[in-house]
Amino acid sequence: DQQVKQNSPSLSVQEGRISILNCDYTNSMFDYFLWYKKYPAEGPTFLISISSIKDKNEDGRFTVFLNKSAKHLSLHIVPSQPGDSAVYFCAASRSHTGNQFYFGTGTSLTVIP
Amino acid sequence: DGGITQSPKYLFRKEGQNVTLSCEQNLNHDAMYWYRQDPGQGLRLIYYSQIVNDFQKGDIAEGYSVSREKKESFPLTVTSAQKNPTAFYLCASSIGGELWSNQPQHFGDGTRLSIL
Numbered sequence: 654d655q656q657v658k659q660n661s662p663s664l665s666v667q668e669g670r671i672s673i674l675n676c677d678y679t680n681s682m683f684d685y686f687l688w689y690k691k692y693p694a695e696g697p698t699f700l701i702s703i704s705s706i707k708d709k710n711e712d713g714r715f716t717v718f719l720n721k722s723a724k725h726l727s728l729h730i731v732p733s734q735p736g737d738s739a740v741y742f743c744a745a746s747r748s749h750t751g752n753q754f755y756f757g758t759g760t761s762l763t764v765i766p
Numbered sequence: 767d768g769g770i771t772q773s774p775k776y777l778f779r780k781e782g783q784n785v786t787l788s789c790e791q792n793l794n795h796d797a798m799y800w801y802r803q804d805p806g807q808g809l810r811l812i813y814y815s816q817i818v819n820d821f822q823k824g825d826i827a828e829g830y831s832v833s834r835e836k837k838e839s840f841p842l843t844v845t846s847a848q849k850n851p852t853a854f855y856l857c858a859s860s861i862g863g864e865l866w867s868n869q870p871q872h873f874g875d876g877t878r879l880s881i882l
Contacts, residue, residue, distance in 0.1 A: 702868075
């Protein structure tokens with residue numbers, strides 16, 4: 654039972670344009686969300702997080718948006734760069750139940766120079 | 767330079783053998799985790815440990831065992847009872863502590879296990 658879903662396995666974007674990666678979740682008790690970036694043969698690297706008390710969090714070129722009513726979050730990368738080409742995972746957890754995260758299946762982003 | 771070290775990077779196992787994957791961290795983190803990743807799937811939690819000498823089963827613990835005798839180390843044993851052990855295994859850690867929640871997990875580079 655996949656509680657966190659990334660329905661787009663892949664995405665291609667031109668360099669300099671915006672990349673939008675989407676993630677949906679089913680458990681309304683989730684209140685903390687993260688995005689990870691993963692290069693081949695490496696472990697995931699933490700990118701950005703958002704708590705459910707916010708609807709937006711920004712860090713440089715990366716912005717995460719949270720729509721609690723739709724149980725949807727998205728990661729915007731502006732402008733996209735070739736080095737952003739990687740697999741992106743979203744993850745969700747529920748406070749006060751330990752630090753257990755549920756991960757999506759990942760979206761492979763390719764930024765075309 | 768702090769981080770998480772997983773070894774070996776590639777591991778081969780014969781049918782019926784147990785094999786142990788190493789995970790060491792020098793981040794002074796209390797909490798450690800083991801995940802499994804299969805093609806086309808997200809990371810699934812095998813075991814986690816909030817503190818030394820304590821660990822809990824995750825969603826797919828059957829056929830696996832762990833120990834947490836030292837803060838820095840959280841080895842995972844894939845036993846012969848695990849029917850489909852071929853996968854990419856990732857170890858992670860987080861700060862932990864009393865407010866053990868809403869903490870990003872930091873990952874090692876993984877071990878790819880294959881059955882001969």
